[in-house]
Amino acid sequence: MVRAATESPRLDPTPIFELFRGNHATELLTAAVAHLGLFDHLARGPLSPGALGAAMGLADRPLTVLVTALRAFGLLDLDANGRLDLSELARGHLVPGGEFDVSGYIGLAADSPGVLEMVERLRTNRPAGDADDEPGAAFIYREGIESAMEREASARHLTLALAGRAKNVAPVLAGRLSLAKAHRLLDIGGGTGIYSIAWLQRHPALRAIVWDRPEVLKVAHEMAESHGVADRLECLAGDMFHDPVPEGVDVILLSNILHDWDVAECRALIGRCASALPPGGQLLIHDVFLNDTLDGPLPIALYSAALFRLTEGRAYSAAEYRGWLIEAGLEPGEITPTLVHCGVLPGVKPGTTRQTL
Numbered sequence: 001m002v003r004a005a006t007e008s009p010r011l012d013p014t015p016i017f018e019l020f021r022g023n024h025a026t027e028l029l030t031a032a033v034a035h036l037g038l039f040d041h042l043a044r045g046p047l048s049p050g051a052l053g054a055a056m057g058l059a060d061r062p063l064t065v066l067v068t069a070l071r072a073f074g075l076l077d078l079d080a081n082g083r084l085d086l087s088e089l090a091r092g093h094l095v096p097g098g099e100f101d102v103s104g105y106i107g108l109a110a111d112s113p114g115v116l117e118m119v120e121r122l123r124t125n126r127p128a129g130d131a132d133d134e135p136g137a138a139f140i141y142r143e144g145i146e147s148a149m150e151r152e153a154s155a156r157h158l159t160l161a162l163a164g165r166a167k168n169v170a171p172v173l174a175g176r177l178s179l180a181k182a183h184r185l186l187d188i189g190g191g192t193g194i195y196s197i198a199w200l201q202r203h204p205a206l207r208a209i210v211w212d213r214p215e216v217l218k219v220a221h222e223m224a225e226s227h228g229v230a231d232r233l234e235c236l237a238g239d240m241f242h243d244p245v246p247e248g249v250d251v252i253l254l255s256n257i258l259h260d261w262d263v264a265e266c267r268a269l270i271g272r273c274a275s276a277l278p279p280g281g282q283l284l285i286h287d288v289f290l291n292d293t294l295d296g297p298l299p300i301a302l303y304s305a306a307l308f309r310l311t312e313g314r315a316y317s318a319a320e321y322r323g324w325l326i327e328a329g330l331e332p333g334e335i336t337p338t339l340v341h342c343g344v345l346p347g348v349k350p351g352t353t354r355q356t357l
């Protein structure tokens with residue numbers, strides 16, 4: 001029987017994802033209190049983000065993840081000069097030695113494995129799993145890192161784990177954003193390919209390419225077969241940072257890709273996509289979005305910590321994505337929300353040779 005990828009779930013699973021990511025609140029708060037002395041540093045007065053990062057020995061990416069979360073928790077504020085300051089709550093209860101200080105209580109979790117792991121990630125700015133004696137980083141492949149996506153068992157396990165979220169979200173994305181006028185979709189880092197499959201099932205004339213690592217594509221190929229679209233879905237192995245971007249596509253999807261990478265890789269990848277598109281073509285960024293002020297929303301700030309721990313990325317704001325689209329010569333559009341905190345932000349290449357949406 002052919003499986004359908006076009007039916008949305010009856011209930012929204014978002015609360016389950018929020019519960020699952022709750023541990024990162026404990027980890028970041030305890031790291032800040034018991035390992036990094038963040039509240040002590042700021043008790044002496046407001047600091048620029050750079051000065052606070054230097055005081056704690058943190059690079060930009062871990063600092064952004066930590067500060068975004070603490071602002072979402074209501075523990076840090078930004079003053080009129082762009083310096084970080086303690087909120088009233090933090091000043092009253094998290095400055096060591098204060099009358100109502102609770103930092104000793106928070107310190108009860110200081111040696112828990114999750115907190116120690118987060119502190120290690122914050123200090124080294126390296127994802128879990130990529131050290132010499134470890135099994136490889138999840139979800140990311142580039143030259144110079146050990147990647148779990150290069151081994152059959154771990155690639156299959158991680159790809160199918162992500163499919164749990166994707167099979168809920170893909171029907172919603174395909175239902176809210178029609179590709180009726182598109183000819184050929186390129187799904188970069190498409191994993192199981194379920195997002196492409198949902199669109200292929202909606203639009204019988206559409207063709208798609210899932211561009212991913214060879215071991216991941218074994219799963220994508222099985223999914224294309226079981227969903228009856230194998231004749232229109234090409235599984236193409238490659239490295240999205242180095243191999244030529246496949247030509248002849250008029251829509252490119254980056255679903256949950258950019259959040260796995262640091263700023264330089266995001267800008268490079270968006271630039272490569274923009275160059276490959278014809279005038280009128282579209283780049284679709286399907287992802288979560290932090291507030292443009294990088295102070296929440298809380299569930300995205302916690303998801304950002306999860307991404308930070310596992311990959312070389314973090315969550316970004318719509319303003320950050322829009323800036324990179326403009327830099328690449330694309331015109332950003334409006335975000336259409338999908339499910340599980342995700343939304344799709346289009347960037348259109350100016351020109352009118354082909355209308356895709």
Ligand SMILES: C[S@@+](CC[C@H](N)C(=O)[O-])C[C@H]1O[C@@H](n2cnc3c(N)ncnc32)[C@H](O)[C@@H]1O
Binds near residue numbers: 139190213239254257
């Ligand atoms: C977080 S998953 C996203 C999967 C899917 N797009 C989704 O939204 O669920 C990232 C995907 O990018 C792929 N990937 C990572 N680095 C890559 C590279 N250098 N070239 C091609 N694919 C890569 C991974 O194998 C994985 O399937």
